[in-house]
Amino acid sequence: MNGQGSDVADWWTTSIIDMRPGQIRFRGHPVEDLIGQVSFPQMIWLMTRGELPSVEQARLLECALVAAVDHGPQAPSIATARMAVTCGLGLNGAMASAVNMLDDVHGGAGEQAVELFNWIDQAVAGGLSLEEATARMVDRWQTERTVFVPGFGHRFHKPEDPRAPRLLGLVDEAAKAGVVSGRYAGIGRALQLLLNERKGKPVPMNIDGATAVIYAELGFEGPLARGLFCLSRSVGVMSHAWEQMQQGGRNKGPTPPAYRWSYDGPNPIGE
Amino acid sequence: MNGQGSDVADWWTTSIIDMRPGQIRFRGHPVEDLIGQVSFPQMIWLMTRGELPSVEQARLLECALVAAVDHGPQAPSIATARMAVTCGLGLNGAMASAVNMLDDVHGGAGEQAVELFNWIDQAVAGGLSLEEATARMVDRWQTERTVFVPGFGHRFHKPEDPRAPRLLGLVDEAAKAGVVSGRYAGIGRALQLLLNERKGKPVPMNIDGATAVIYAELGFEGPLARGLFCLSRSVGVMSHAWEQMQQGGRNKGPTPPAYRWSYDGPNPIGE
């Protein structure tokens, strides 16, 4: 007897995977039927949501996954991965350390943006105009949550994040083809107009905002927007960790060794 | 001045990504040219290796990525992710905790298999027959490294891991079409024969062995085999973490609360 049906087996109940010796099924599909038949983005969708998407839905998801892989060594996630390798960690440890960084501030904007978009969508469904819904929900967000409107604004990419218009254009195409409704692209643009107006200058939609439009269009819930970002960013993390491995280095700190930090505590060491 | 060209900038030198305000290039390709044009597996290849693969190469990579996403809640990586969620972590923390588990024992077999395959490949290039090269290199592996031959044997899937023959079949097709050489599929099969014979029973090629054949055929170095497995398994990890989030639960331990562990130390508490 293999313990199935027992209290121990039930403690780990799942509807994702079933197994017997020589057999594996994901969401009911034999693994050998999936391999070679579905794309990696289709597999990601199947695993997280339980059903296979159409090829067109998966293609739009793929655009978001491609767009967010990396933002360079000054991103804390990437820096962490590179430092990790020089501390002796393998790629698994480097990737884990880096993905751990993608918490609320560094990795949560997409999740928050999906949530804000859904507030606006529901307000429109409740009868408000898009403009009115957008203005009210931004006010609500800034009152209940934080002054930061998720998915907009960039310290570096001004006046425009090059990924956002490209991704929105692909959503428009998908909407025209009937793959998605296009409602969230409209919400994203309404937010863009509102924020530009309120700030009196461009507050560019960033990668979190643009991918959140795609995730929301495709029906992913907020937490999965964060998970999918983690998956996408893992590609850049792995690439930088691997490059660092080839560059060598031991115990690489954040700044070159000749630099010291500034000390502002008591009893400093004199020259 | 933005610090470029300084010792601080040089401390973080990379050939992966270049940025200016409004512009991002990966390996020299503007991001907006990649989004919507390349598949996620192509992007993974470009980021890790510097050049875009052909569509056919990327498709074979995709098969490996699809195949390894999950092995159920008894895999320490998946169990960790599910427990993490009930401890309060978001998907990033759950995914990080799980990927951290994919160290030498849980996640290193693919990396090791690529290395062993390359030993055999070089021995063949040096003039040995495939059978002779395989036998000698397995002996060397077991002497220099460990008794475990990476990529073969499975506690559960007997006599065959359903993923292996399917993946090898796809390598054969790719070899016939000239996408890969097929040399590593041959090495994998030679290992299979040798191990079956030595053990006197089937020692099935497992998922690490089968994906290692693909990674080696495509020219990925060993450490990236581990990294790619981490990326693939992240999909299952995310899916299980998300399922657990929806199931609820707080501080989920490995076994149901009614169970206790066995204590074999001094001065046990009496009934």
Next chain:
Amino acid sequence: MNGQGSDVADWWTTSIIDMRPGQIRFRGHPVEDLIGQVSFPQMIWLMTRGELPSVEQARLLECALVAAVDHGPQAPSIATARMAVTCGLGLNGAMASAVNMLDDVHGGAGEQAVELFNWIDQAVAGGLSLEEATARMVDRWQTERTVFVPGFGHRFHKPEDPRAPRLLGLVDEAAKAGVVSGRYAGIGRALQLLLNERKGKPVPMNIDGATAVIYAELGFEGPLARGLFCLSRSVGVMSHAWEQMQQGGRNKGPTPPAYRWSYDGPNPIGE
């Protein structure tokens, strides 16, 4: 020039540590004056708060650190550490994986309890009786935060967690000796009375509640209560990881291999 005083140095400003070749000062104290002179708990206090505590204050802190080291292999933190070792991680990786688990649910109760205690303390300072303040702040907590009152209730230890009365007794002694005020012990007991009464059965103060009394008495802020718990629990984590290392095992899952999980998804594999 060593980069001190530059924008790069200022980016990493700290008042904790100063260094020059051959010299290290923590919070202004030369390291060689601390080694052998201060206890580990005194050092923990100095590092986190900037000043050395008295021996008596440090002793009370030490009691809390001793009390929370471990809660057995069914705690997700401990289970994770043990599984990690069998996946190939060293003690650093096992400890990291385990401490990561100590998030809001598994490790946040102490932090939350300190916060709730401070609400009550301030309400008393504002003129309410202790009973009234306790009742009102519990109501507020359950309205604004969560139904779970942090620091009280235990799935396993009923009717009493053996650590709580021992720790409270030590706080009483310290209060009598003038080391602490004893106000938070009073708050803890008022909470205990209120919860017992409301539930109609004992809702025992647990380890998080009892250590939070100590941390609050000693003036530690909430987030440090969580950090100190992480430090304390690291001892048990290290011990279990090391024991597992000696026991051996590879890829230890949460339950014995003969068990399977229950599958409740579509298209199950037939017998």
Next chain:
Amino acid sequence: MNGQGSDVADWWTTSIIDMRPGQIRFRGHPVEDLIGQVSFPQMIWLMTRGELPSVEQARLLECALVAAVDHGPQAPSIATARMAVTCGLGLNGAMASAVNMLDDVHGGAGEQAVELFNWIDQAVAGGLSLEEATARMVDRWQTERTVFVPGFGHRFHKPEDPRAPRLLGLVDEAAKAGVVSGRYAGIGRALQLLLNERKGKPVPMNIDGATAVIYAELGFEGPLARGLFCLSRSVGVMSHAWEQMQQGGRNKGPTPPAYRWSYDGPNPIGE
């Protein structure tokens, strides 16, 4: 029935902790007898090794724990913790991310030094003079392992690491008092002489070497030297993470935002 004695209970067998409702014993000692009676270092020893140390042994352990808490924001572990906080992680996540960094290169020197010291100790036990044993085992280390002799040399602290002579002095005192044998202090000094001579300049014993002398004197095995370092460094990590939390900041990268990294790949973006 509580599952004790079953295969599930046996899967998690431990000799560290026993529990029943209202009772907890660590290594056979009721928790309420330990709290307030043993120091935190004594508890660390009891948990990892199964027996309570003498007060004097625990004091020497305490010196090593105090000495290694921090090495400033340029240490990858500390930098990671500070960056983590600005990404949204709590202290548990920051501590986990930092401790994960203490792998073979950043955190493994103590473990390796204990091993090398034991090689030398056994060679002396086998009849070699201390000088001869030291020379031969350094040769063996550099042949079998790596050119780096663990525990010696420092990029920054020259000609002396201020922690090493202080710690060795305390070992001498403990040896004189009969607490330890002093053999490993002798081995450490023999290594120091040999390396100075071979290099023709001071190769100072560093913190890993000095604490390894203490750990070896006290009978800790190599892997625990790494674990104890992780525990000690967790104090500095927590302190820096907490300081960063108070300083604020979002997504703090390794260098100030005005800096960029250098790009040395194809097709750079022109000015």
